[in-house]
Amino acid sequence: MFERFLDHTCDEKGVLWLLVRWLSYGPDVDTWQQSGRLQAVAVCGYCRRKGLLSQDRDKAAPGREAQEV
Secondary structure, three states, rough: EEEEEEEEEEEEOOOEEOOOOEEEOHHHEEEEEEEEOOOHHHHHHHHHHHOOOOOOHHHHHOOHHHHHH
């Protein structure tokens, strides 16, 4: 089980990797893990806090509805 995410990076294929601090362990055992192997809720929360997720489509394009009509 992990304690928290410390950092992130993307590889050449655009895959998100997170530096993980493991629960009850110190920095000497921190490891990089592919985001798809971790709890989706925790990864999404981290991405939201770091601004890595794109905005909601309706919120990102003000007036979008008017343009579609």
